[in-house]
Amino acid sequence: MNRSxxxxxxxxxxxxxxxxxxxxxxxxxxxxxxxxxxxxxxxIILSLILIVAGFYFFKNRPGIFGQTVKNTPAKKIATDTxxxxxxxxxxKKNILLILGYTVFYSLLFFRLWSSQSERALISPWExxxxxxxxxxxxxxxxxxxxxxxxxxxxxxKKIFLSLHFFLSFAVAIIIxxxxxxxxxxxxxxxxxxxxxxxxxxxxxPYYLGxxxxxxxxxxxxxxxxxxxxxxxxxxxxxxxxxTALFRFFKNVHAKEADNPAVSSASFLAIxxxxxxxxxxxxVTTPQNLSxxxxxxxxxxxxxxxxxxxxxxxxxxxxxxxxxTGLPALGWTVWLVFKKYQTALAPVWQKxxxxxxxxFTALALPFALFFTGxxxxKKIDGGSLLEPxxxxxxxxSLAGREDWLLNFVYFFATNYNxxxxxxxxxxxxxxxxxxxxxxxxxxxxGLFNGLIFINLSLLIAYLLSGRILFNDxxxxxxxxxxxxxxxxxxxxxxxxILVALRGLILKIRRADPAIRTSWLIFGxxxxxxxxxxxxxxxxxxxNSRGYSTxxxxxAAVLAVDRAAGGPYIALANQPVSAxxxxxFGFDHYYQGSNGQIYFYPIxxxxxxxxxxxxxxxxxxxxxxxxxxxxxxxVDEGYLIVNKYWYQSGRVINEAKLTADDWQTINNEIYIxxxxx
Numbered sequence: 001m002n003r004s005x006x007x008x009x010x011x012x013x014x015x016x017x018x019x020x021x022x023x024x025x026x027x028x029x030x031x032x033x034x035x036x037x038x039x040x041x042x043x044i045i046l047s048l049i050l051i052v053a054g055f056y057f058f059k060n061r062p063g064i065f066g067q068t069v070k071n072t073p074a075k076k077i078a079t080d081t082x083x084x085x086x087x088x089x090x091x092k093k094n095i096l097l098i099l100g101y102t103v104f105y106s107l108l109f110f111r112l113w114s115s116q117s118e119r120a121l122i123s124p125w126e127x128x129x130x131x132x133x134x135x136x137x138x139x140x141x142x143x144x145x146x147x148x149x150x151x152x153x154x155x156x157k158k159i160f161l162s163l164h165f166f167l168s169f170a171v172a173i174i175i176x177x178x179x180x181x182x183x184x185x186x187x188x189x190x191x192x193x194x195x196x197x198x199x200x201x202x203x204x205p206y207y208l209g210x211x212x213x214x215x216x217x218x219x220x221x222x223x224x225x226x227x228x229x230x231x232x233x234x235x236x237x238x239x240x241x242x243t244a245l246f247r248f249f250k251n252v253h254a255k256e257a258d259n260p261a262v263s264s265a266s267f268l269a270i271x272x273x274x275x276x277x278x279x280x281x282x283v284t285t286p287q288n289l290s291x292x293x294x295x296x297x298x299x300x301x302x303x304x305x306x307x308x309x310x311x312x313x314x315x316x317x318x319x320x321x322x323x324t325g326l327p328a329l330g331w332t333v334w335l336v337f338k339k340y341q342t343a344l345a346p347v348w349q350k351x352x353x354x355x356x357x358x359f360t361a362l363a364l365p366f367a368l369f370f371t372g373x374x375x376x377k378k379i380d381g382g383s384l385l386e387p388x389x390x391x392x393x394x395x396s397l398a399g400r401e402d403w404l405l406n407f408v409y410f411f412a413t414n415y416n417x418x419x420x421x422x423x424x425x426x427x428x429x430x431x432x433x434x435x436x437x438x439x440x441x442x443x444x445g446l447f448n449g450l451i452f453i454n455l456s457l458l459i460a461y462l463l464s465g466r467i468l469f470n471d472x473x474x475x476x477x478x479x480x481x482x483x484x485x486x487x488x489x490x491x492x493x494x495x496i497l498v499a500l501r502g503l504i505l506k507i508r509r510a511d512p513a514i515r516t517s518w519l520i521f522g523x524x525x526x527x528x529x530x531x532x533x534x535x536x537x538x539x540x541x542n543s544r545g546y547s548t549x550x551x552x553x554a555a556v557l558a559v560d561r562a563a564g565g566p567y568i569a570l571a572n573q574p575v576s577a578x579x580x581x582x583f584g585f586d587h588y589y590q591g592s593n594g595q596i597y598f599y600p601i602x603x604x605x606x607x608x609x610x611x612x613x614x615x616x617x618x619x620x621x622x623x624x625x626x627x628x629x630x631x632x633v634d635e636g637y638l639i640v641n642k643y644w645y646q647s648g649r650v651i652n653e654a655k656l657t658a659d660d661w662q663t664i665n666n667e668i669y670i671x672x673x674x675x
Contacts, residue, residue: 027209029050030211031209034199035203044216044220093149094149104142105164107135111132112128112132118178120552120641120667121546122546125534137524140164141519144271147160147267148268150260154246164271165237169282170238178553179548179581181283181285187229191215193584209317209321214228232289250266252302252439261508269501273496275529282534290323291324291487294490295490295493301335302494314331323368326363327491337349338446360457365464415532427495430499446494461485467481548578548581551665552574556639558664565634566635568627570610570611570614570627570637572602572644576599580599585597589632590632598631610630611638619671635674637673642666655671659674
C-alpha cells in the first residue's frame with residue numbers, strides 16, 4: 001500500500017506518542033508492583049502484563065497525549081502558501097543546509113567523544129577545546145536556516161531539533177567516562193541491587209518510577225543499568241520535548257498555526273528555549289526525570305489530550321518523584337474541574353477551587369515535614385522574605401576579563417533576574433490587548449489555571465523553606481524549597497513560549513540589520529547557555545566538585561585488597577561514588593543510629609563527620625578510633641586526593657599517625673589505621 005509523503009510526519013509523531021505512553025505505563029505499573037511486591041521474575045512478568053493491557057487500551061485512541069487542532073480555513077492556508085513549494089521538496093539549497101548541519105553535528109560529536117576522560121575533572125570544558133563553542137554556534141545558525149525554510153518538512157525539522165537538544169544535553173555523559181556527579185552512582189547501585197534481588201529494604205515511596213523503568217528495560221533488553229542510567233534523561237528529553245513543544249504551539253492560537261511564518265517562529269522558539277539553560281536534563285536522577293514528565297504533563301493539558309492520558313503522565317511524575325508529582329496531580333485535578341465545572345453549582349465551584357488550592361499549597365510542605373523534617377525554623381518577617389531575596393543575591397555587572405567571559409557571566413550572574421523578566425514578559429504578552437481576541441476561552445482558562453497553581457506553589461515554597469531536615473548538612477537545607485522554584489518556572493513555561501514566539505515574529509518583520517543583530521545575539525545566548533549549564537572552572541567561577549576518576553576506583557580496589565577483614569574508609573565524595581560503583585550496597589554495618597555504609601555519605605552521616613575532622617582539623621589516630629568504634633571494626637583507612645587544596649598538610653601529618661600508607665599514581669594517598 002502506498003502512503004503519501006505527508007503521512008510520514010504523522011506516523012513519526014504517533015510512534016513518539018506511543019513510546020511516551022509505554023514509558024509512562026512502565027513507570028506507573030512498575031512502581032506499583034515494586035512497592036507492593038517485588039521486581040523479581042514474577043514481578044517483571046506481572047508488570048509487563050499490566051503495561052501491555054494499558055497500552056492496548058490507549059493505543060487506538062486518537063491523539064495520544066494530544067492532537068493537533070486545525071481551525072484554519074482551507075482557503076486561508078492556500079492564500080498563505082500558494083507561492084510556496086510543498087514541504088519536503090528537494091533542491092540544492094536544502095541539500096546543502098542538511099549536509100552542512102550533518103557535518104557540523106558530526107564534528108561536534110566527534111570533538112566530545114575524542115575528549116572523553118577518566119581524570120578527576122571540575123568541568124567538562126577542561127578537556128574540550130574552546131573551538132567547540134564556535135562550531136556549536138555555527139551549527140545553531142545552520143539549524144535556524146533549516147527551521148525557517150518553508151520547503152523542509154516539519155517532521156525533518158523536529159528530528160534536527162531533537163539531535164540539537166541531545167547534543168546540548170549529552171556533554172556530561174560523553175565527557176565523564178566513569179560518571180558525573182554523586183547521586184547517579186547512588187541510584188545506579190540501588191537499581192543494580194533491585195535487579196539482582198528484586199527489592200531493596202526499606203521501600204521508600206519515591207524514586208520507584210525511575211527505578212522500575214530502568215530495571216524493567218534492563219531485564220527485557222539486556223542493556224546495562226550503567227548505560228541506561230546515563231542516557232535516560234538526556235535521551236528522553238531530546239526525544240519528547242521538541243514534539244510536545246511544537247504540539248503546544250499548534251494548539252494554542254490554532255487559527256494561525258499553519259501560517260508558514262508562525263510555524264517557523266514556533267520551531268525557532270523551541271530552539272531558543274535552550275537559552276533558559278538545561279542543567280536538569282544533563283544527568284539522570286529521579287528529580288530530573290520528574291521535571292521532564294512535569295513539563296510533558298503541563299503541555300499535554302494544552303494539547304487536547306484526554307484526561308486519562310494526562311492523569312497517566314501525572315501519576316508517572318508522582319511515581320518518579322512526589323515533590324514534582326504532587327503539583328502535577330494538582331494541575332490534573334484543575335483540568336478535571338475546568339472540564340466539568342459548568343455542571344456544578346456556583347457554591348461547589350468555589351469549594352472545589354479552594355480545595356485544589358489548599359492541596360497544592362500544603363501537600364508539599366506536609367510531605368517534606370513528615371518524611372524528613374526535624375522541626376521548624378523561627379518565623380519572622382525577615383525570614384519569610386529571605387528566600388525571595390536570595391533570588392537576587394548573585395546580581396552583578398560584567399567583570400574585567402575578556403569580552404567573551406564578560407558576556408557569558410553577565411548572563412550567568414543575572415540569570416535569576418533575566419528569568420523573572422522572561423516570565424513577566426510572558427504574562428504581559430499573554431494578558432495584553434493583542435492576545436485578548438486571538439485565543440479561545442478554553443485556552444484562556446488553561447493559562448489562568450497555571451497562575452492558580454503557581455500561587456499555591458508560592459505558599460508551598462515559603463512554608464517549605466521553614467522546615468529543618470535531620471539528614472541534611474547546613475548548606476543543603478534549602479535544597480527542597482529551591483526545587484519548588486523550578487517547578488513554578490515549569491508552570492510559567494507556556495507564558496514564556498507564547499511570548500518568545502511573538503518576539504520572534506516581530507523580529508522577522510523588522511529591517512534586515514535588526515534581524516541580523518538579533519540573530520547574532522540569540523546564537524550568542526544559546527552558546528553561553530551551553531557553557532553555563534555545566535560545571536565551570538575559569539577566571540569567574542569554580543564549581544569545586546571533582547568528578548570520579550579512574551584513580552578513585554583504583555584506590556577503593558587497593559583498599560579492599562589490603563584490608564585483612566571488615567573495615568571502613570574515610571574519603572571524599574568522588575571516592576565514595578567509586579566505592580558505590582565498585583561494591584554496590586554490600587558493605588553495611590549496624591551502628592547505634594542504624595545501618596552505616598562503609599564509606600561516607602556526603603549529604604550527612606557520622607562517617608562523613610569523622611572524615612571532615614580528619615582533613616579539616618588533623619588526621620588524628622583518636623578520631624579514626626572513634627569512627628572504628630562507631631561500627632565495631634578494627635581497621636580503617638583515610639583516603640586523601642592530592643588535588644585538595646590542603647592535601648599537602650594532611651598527607652604529611654597522616655604519615656606520622658598512620659600504621660601504613662601507599663599512593664595511587666602519586667595522585668591519591670591511602671593511610672591505614674589498625675586498632
